[in-house]
Amino acid sequence: MSEVAGPRSLQYETPAHQADAAMVGMWLFLATELLFFGGLFLTFLVCRHQHPLGFALAGRNTELVIGAVNTVLLVTSSASYGAGLLLIERGSRRGLVLALAVTAALGASFLILKGFEWRDDFRRHLFPGAGFGLSGEDAGGAQLFFAFYFIATGLHGVHMLVGLGLLGWLALRARGGAFDRGWTTPVAVVGLYWSFVDMVWLILFPLIYLLGRAG
Amino acid sequence: MSVTFEEPTLRAQVHPVRNYLTEDGSLASWLLTTDHKRIALLYLGSITLFFFLGGAAAALMRLQLITPGGYIVAPETYNRLFTMHGIIMVWFFLVPSVPVTMGNFVVPLMLGARDLAFPRLNLFSWYLFVAGGLVTLYALFVGGLDTGWTFYTPLSTNYVQGALVAAAVGIFISGFSSIATGLNFIVTIHRLRPPGMTFYRMPLFLWSIYATSVIYVLGTPVLAITLVLLTFEHVFHVGVFDPSLGGDPLLFQHLFWFYSHPAVYIMILPGMGVISEIVSTFSQKGIFGYKFIAWSSISIAVIGFFVWGHHMFVAGTSIYSSIVFSLLSYLVAVPSAIKVFNWIGTLHKGFIRFDAPMLYALGFIGLFTVGGLTGLFTAALAVDVHVTQTYFVVAHFHYIMVGGMVSAYFAGLHYWWPKITGRMYPEMYARVAAVLIFLGFNITFFPQFILGYLGMPRRYATYAPEFQVLNVLSSAGASILAIAYAMPLFYLGWSLVYGRRALANPWGATGLEWQAASPPIKENFVVTPVITGPPYDYPRPELVGRHV
Numbered sequence: 001m002s003e004v005a006g007p008r009s010l011q012y013e014t015p016a017h018q019a020d021a022a023m024v025g026m027w028l029f030l031a032t033e034l035l036f037f038g039g040l041f042l043t044f045l046v047c048r049h050q051h052p053l054g055f056a057l058a059g060r061n062t063e064l065v066i067g068a069v070n071t072v073l074l075v076t077s078s079a080s081y082g083a084g085l086l087l088i089e090r091g092s093r094r095g096l097v098l099a100l101a102v103t104a105a106l107g108a109s110f111l112i113l114k115g116f117e118w119r120d121d122f123r124r125h126l127f128p129g130a131g132f133g134l135s136g137e138d139a140g141g142a143q144l145f146f147a148f149y150f151i152a153t154g155l156h157g158v159h160m161l162v163g164l165g166l167l168g169w170l171a172l173r174a175r176g177g178a179f180d181r182g183w184t185t186p187v188a189v190v191g192l193y194w195s196f197v198d199m200v201w202l203i204l205f206p207l208i209y210l211l212g213r214a215g
Numbered sequence: 216m217s218v219t220f221e222e223p224t225l226r227a228q229v230h231p232v233r234n235y236l237t238e239d240g241s242l243a244s245w246l247l248t249t250d251h252k253r254i255a256l257l258y259l260g261s262i263t264l265f266f267f268l269g270g271a272a273a274a275l276m277r278l279q280l281i282t283p284g285g286y287i288v289a290p291e292t293y294n295r296l297f298t299m300h301g302i303i304m305v306w307f308f309l310v311p312s313v314p315v316t317m318g319n320f321v322v323p324l325m326l327g328a329r330d331l332a333f334p335r336l337n338l339f340s341w342y343l344f345v346a347g348g349l350v351t352l353y354a355l356f357v358g359g360l361d362t363g364w365t366f367y368t369p370l371s372t373n374y375v376q377g378a379l380v381a382a383a384v385g386i387f388i389s390g391f392s393s394i395a396t397g398l399n400f401i402v403t404i405h406r407l408r409p410p411g412m413t414f415y416r417m418p419l420f421l422w423s424i425y426a427t428s429v430i431y432v433l434g435t436p437v438l439a440i441t442l443v444l445l446t447f448e449h450v451f452h453v454g455v456f457d458p459s460l461g462g463d464p465l466l467f468q469h470l471f472w473f474y475s476h477p478a479v480y481i482m483i484l485p486g487m488g489v490i491s492e493i494v495s496t497f498s499q500k501g502i503f504g505y506k507f508i509a510w511s512s513i514s515i516a517v518i519g520f521f522v523w524g525h526h527m528f529v530a531g532t533s534i535y536s537s538i539v540f541s542l543l544s545y546l547v548a549v550p551s552a553i554k555v556f557n558w559i560g561t562l563h564k565g566f567i568r569f570d571a572p573m574l575y576a577l578g579f580i581g582l583f584t585v586g587g588l589t590g591l592f593t594a595a596l597a598v599d600v601h602v603t604q605t606y607f608v609v610a611h612f613h614y615i616m617v618g619g620m621v622s623a624y625f626a627g628l629h630y631w632w633p634k635i636t637g638r639m640y641p642e643m644y645a646r647v648a649a650v651l652i653f654l655g656f657n658i659t660f661f662p663q664f665i666l667g668y669l670g671m672p673r674r675y676a677t678y679a680p681e682f683q684v685l686n687v688l689s690s691a692g693a694s695i696l697a698i699a700y701a702m703p704l705f706y707l708g709w710s711l712v713y714g715r716r717a718l719a720n721p722w723g724a725t726g727l728e729w730q731a732a733s734p735p736i737k738e739n740f741v742v743t744p745v746i747t748g749p750p751y752d753y754p755r756p757e758l759v760g761r762h763v
Contacts, residue, residue: 010738011329011407021332021406028398028432036436039470043444043455046466054461128453140454140461147453151443 005182019185026189030196037200040155044148044207047141054141057134059212061126061142062149066117067209070110071201077106078198081191091181093174100171103194107164114157121146145212152204159197166190234637234734249334250737255319256635257341262308262316263704265348269303270700272296277659277693283680293676294361295377301364302355306386307348309620310478313485314431315344315396317627318424320635322400324728324735325418327409327744332402340395347389354381363674365475368456368467372449379449383442390435390442393481397431400424409727411746415509418726418750419502422509423488426516430477430484433520438474441467468530472523480519482616483583484512486623487554490576493630494558496724497573498565499759501751504557511550518547528599537596544594551587555580564756570722571645575626578653582618586611589664604674607667610660618656625652625703632707633721637734638714644706651699658692725752 004016012018048055084099125133127150128143170190173179179187235252238244245253276296279287288296319337323330331337354360360377362370371379404425408417444455445467454460456467495502502508524532524540558580567573589611592598602608625648632640662685667673671682678686720729727746731739 009330009334011323011332011334013743017406021402024406025333025336025398025402028401029394032394032398032432032436034436035433036440039437039440039473040444043440043466043470046463047455050463051461127451129451143453144455144461147447147451147455151447155443 004185005180006185015183022185022189023192026192030192033196033200037155037203040148040152041203041207044152047144047148048211051138051141051144054138054143055145056212057136057138058126058142058145058149059209061124061134062209062212063117063120064209064213066113067205070113071205073106073110073113074198074201077103077110078195080106081194085184085187085191088174088179088184088187089181093177093179096174096179096187097171100167100174104164104167104171107160107167111157111160111164114153118150118153121149149208152208156197156200156204159200163190163194163197166193233736234732235737236637236734238737247338249330249338251319251323251331251334251337252635252735254337254341255316258311258315258319258344261341261345261348262311265303265307266700268352269300269308270697272300272303274693274697276300277690279676280678280686281690283678283683283686285677288676290676291361291376294363294674295355295359297674298361298363299355299359302351302382302386304616305364305478305482306389307344307351309482309616310393311344311396312482312620312624313489313627314400314424314427315340317489317631318400318427318485319396321631321728322403322421322424323407324634324731324739325421325726326403326407326412327727327730327740327746328403328407329738329740331399332406333399336395337399340392340399343392343395344389347385347387347392349385350388351382351385354378354385357381365471366445366467367471368445368448368462368464369458371445372452372457373459375449380446383446383449387439387442390439393431393435397428397435400428401432404428409743409746415506416746416748416750417509419491419505419508419512420485420488423484423491423512426512427481427484429516430481430519434474434477434481437470438478441470441474444470465527465530465532468527469523472526473520476523476526477516477519479612479615480515482620484515486579486583486620486627487512489623489627489630490558490579491554492724492726493572493576493626494561494580495751495753496630496722497568497570497576498562499568499723499753500561500565500756501749501753502557503560503563504553505749505751507553508557511553514550515547518543518550522547525594525599528596529603541594541596545591548587548591548594551583555584555587566756566759569646570629571640571642571649572626572630572722574646574649575622575629575652578649578656579619579622579626582614582622582653582656586614586619589614602667604672605667606663606671606673609673610663610667613660613663618660622652622656625649628703628707630722631728632710633717634728634731634733634735636711636714637717638710639717639721640710640714641706644702648699648702648706651695651702655692655695655697655699659689659696660692662686662689662692725750 004019006015006019008015008018012021080099080102084096084103087095087099121127125131126146128147132139132143134142167190170187235250245257248254275288276293279285279293285293358377360375360379360382362375362379404421447453448455448457448462452460454462456462456464458464491502491508522540522544524536525544528537589607593602593608593611629640629645666682666685669682671678717733719731719733727744730744
């Protein structure tokens with residue numbers, strides 16, 4: 001990164017030095033995010049261990065098709081984002097803006113589908129509490145499952161919204177000519193975040209949609 | 216530390232025309248500043264406020280406990296008072312304390328840097344802290360809550376009276392300020408060291424801040440998700456942690472202490488870093504066992520993540536896990552003891568000066584040792600069954616948190632006061648306050664060891680009459696402590712206007728922060744210094760000769 005031509009704050013020697021620190025900072029932030037979601041996954045697995053039948057019952061009542069389509073959308077969005085980064089590194093601002101637009105469209109589709117999924121879940125009274133839609137002796141475990149389901153997909157959705165905001169900010173700046181061959185660091189930093197949110201989903205997808213259906 | 220400067224540059228740094236305080240006096244320039252030194256002062260003001268709020272709650276509790284019947288407040292109010300005391304002191308004073316004030320101020324200076332790696336993030340962290348603090352204060356003043364600062368379930372989810380959600384949200388928000396601060400320090404220490412400063416040439420304060428930051432970054436998010444789950448359960452009555460709804464209350468304790476035990480080390484490691492600086496400076500002697508002290512900070516941070524189970528010895532966890540956690544808890548005492556022995560080794564044959572920072576530091580060493588050793592009692596399974604949930608535990612952790620960390624906080628505040636303000640504090644008042652704090656502290660908390668050993672349980676508004684003498688003694692000590700803690704507020708405030716002007720290096724210390732002017736210019740250093748030698752490069756005592 002010796003030819004970085006971006007801005008430089010007073011505490012850095014060179015723009016490359018600053019760009020490097022920004023990347024380190026985002027990696028470290030993702031480490032904190034890993035611990036954040038890690039606590040959630042741990043709690044999920046402990047409760048699943050204690051209520052295997054309830055979790056299986058609930059897992060069978062999730063919308064596999066929407067979950068699977070959403071997985072495809074997100075993985076594709078990371079690919080298009082990666083393409084955008086490659087394009088701006090080759091000097092194509094138009095390419096970057098286009099790639100950001102495609103990524104944002106895929107991310108927004110994910111959230112819209114997720115919204116439909118939540119609407120169906122509410123219709124079937126799957127939100128835990130009085131009048132819960134599933135009955136039988138495993139209903140208690142199923143309620144726990146759906147508590148996690150709403151917390152996990154909710155927190156993931158909030159991260160997606162933040163990501164969409166960042167994409168919009170990058171696209172506006174890119175259109176204004178802020179980035180070029182020598183200055184791509186913000187694009188790379190946001191890319192780390194976007195891919196991380198993607199990877200959280202890659203763990204959530206099997207936990208929510210697949211485990212209960214296996215066997 | 217050996218530093219090379221061009222001669223004209225040196226002169227400009229010793230006698231600056233302007234400094235970071237006089238640069239721009241407008242309110243906006245303070246509230247929108249990205250200067251790490253000004254942000255340190257913003258934090259200093261905020262946490263001082265919280266310190267006295269939390270202290271006021273403690274004072275009411277000690278008043279209540281003068282008589283066995285406790286006629287000052289109702290038991291329900293008493294429960295709210297100790298909850299308020301715990302929440303404020305842990306999350307809004309001890310956890311931020313040294314890192315956000317002295318850490319913010321001196322980390323870049325010690326590195327010869329002009330600022331932290333992410334100055335805007337630093338400012339943002341202060342706003343998060345204030346926002347979290349305001350939400351928590353709202354919770355505490357619309358009626359508070361009665362769960363204790365630990366929020367144990369199912370008490371907190373089903374039976375709590377009061378503003379649990381607001382308190383949890385406030386702590387959640389302020390947690391992100393911790394994360395931002397820790398992230399900033401780690402990146403700064405990795406990326407902004409000056410030419411020639413290897414890790415082994417860093418002052419030990421930086422090692423301890425680094426270790427603390429690792430815990431900030433890795434521990435706090437787990438608390439955050441735990442609070443999210445807790446709040447969700449409290450609002451929607453879905454039992455993640457509630458056994459009657461199919462949840463597991465022990466799971467909450469595991470998650471909570473996975474953060475909160477490492478957080479104990481957040482609350483002591485920075486203090487240890489301050490003490491390492493001060494002991495060396497006021498002995499005018501290189502630190503004894505530099506690498507041992509440095510790596511013991513890292514060891515404490517790492518081992519600290521594997522001892523949380525010792526909070527649950529009587530909670531119904533398996534005896535085998537208790538044995539493992541007991542052994543690991545003993546293990547964490549080793550690096551702590553290494554530090555104490557090395558500080559004493561540093562004092563040996565040093566040219567010791569008893570200025571106020573040194574008095575506070577020596578107080579720290581004694582009180583921390585008592586707190587640490589009684590930690591070994593509570594880490595022993597059989598003894599813990601006897602003393603857990605008694606005043607013995609209260610005394611134990613106050614010896615670490617208050618006797619240790621608050622002493623270190625005052626030690627550092629006095630030590631760097633000339634650098635921060637450009638003024639000397641009045642030495643005699645400061646020494647009196649240091650001695651009073653030490654005495655008041657011991658009179659307050661030593662009786663609590665005995666009370667706990669005799670079986671007085673903690674967290675009750677009333678107690679059996681045979682405990683009264685020791686409780687009165689404890690409350691009397693608390694009144695001394697209250698006055699002693701208020702003293703610095705007055706004489707440090709006085710020194711801002713009337714204090715003698717400080718030289719750049721009033722203590723004859725090594726360390727880059729003393730090469731900058733007092734107070735420093737906005738950019739800290741005109742040119743980036745080059746490091747050519749080890750830290751704490753004092754002449755060897757045998758070469759200096761006899762005491763003057």
